[in-house]
Amino acid sequence: MSENELMSRSALAPVLALALMLTGLAAPAGAQVCEDTSALRAGSVSGEISGAHAYSVPVNGDWRFELQPQPHGWVIAVIDADGQDRTALTPPLHLDTNPRRLSGWHLRNAANTAANQGDINAPQLERRFVIAGDDGNPSPGVFNIRDYGLADLEPGERARLVYLRFDACLYFPRTEEEQQAAADLASPVFLPEEVEQLRDCGLTSDYELEAWMLPRTLGGDFDGDGALDIAAPVRRTRDQSRAIAICRAGSWIDVLEAIDADGPDEFGAYLQQAEAWQITALDTGSEAERPGIMPGVHGDVISVERIEKQAWTVFWDGTQFRAFERYHHVEP
Known part of the structure; x- marks a missing residue:
């Protein structure tokens, strides 16, 4: 895309529309x-x-997120592989109160004697900007100032930012292939090849594949042998009790389940209430150090959760899959 195409005023209409949408995008500081x-x-x-x-820092493949020095602080930029700043169309254009410009005097009053109480119409700790896409359509970005330091605080001066601690969230359009892959992950319908893989691995007719939590499969090296494993939610056909089947390297099947429909296996009983799962990093704090819990973790671990209420970690100890409760927030 040429510079003229990037800066074309015909692109302003979608940018302005997105700028209005940004108000509802950003969460409170x-x-x-x-x-x-x-x-x-x-x-x-x-x-x-x-x-x-x-x-x-690199973002979006070979693009970069940058804070570039300017006289009173820094300016936000997202630089593409051709050196173009994809945030350049953020409105209002050509004004020193543009949200991309992180200027110390934005945070001070007109006399530079105290914090800005609204007498200077400038963005404050949260900055919202737009990122031009290859197709001309913009996507949003949000930048939050978490802490800052100022200089040039004498009355009548324009304050300078000399320190920032920040976080930012940048959004980039998915390709059609990425959107299809995301839609596939959100689908509860098992593909024929997934069913075949788990059956060939040894999952018997005692279990039926059912995505009672999403995504319907997780892929990882759960036993640490360097081969790809697949995990899927299933139900026990005789009583419809929930379970998790894990196919290791396409050859060995392990089923994590309740001993009977109600338990008494604690993790198996917990599965009857679980809502979501993901591959996650293992805790390295006190829970991971409890005697007897993890004599040796091999491979990726799985977190099975009741959202914001309870979570269990599933891991391979070298011989079998084991589970321990990571946290449990008592409900009022």
């Missing part, structure tokens, strides 16, 4: 959620910067 959507990939960035230094 301190509570930002940076998550993928069906159409957008989310990328989070956080860090610190001080003095006259620049900040630059």
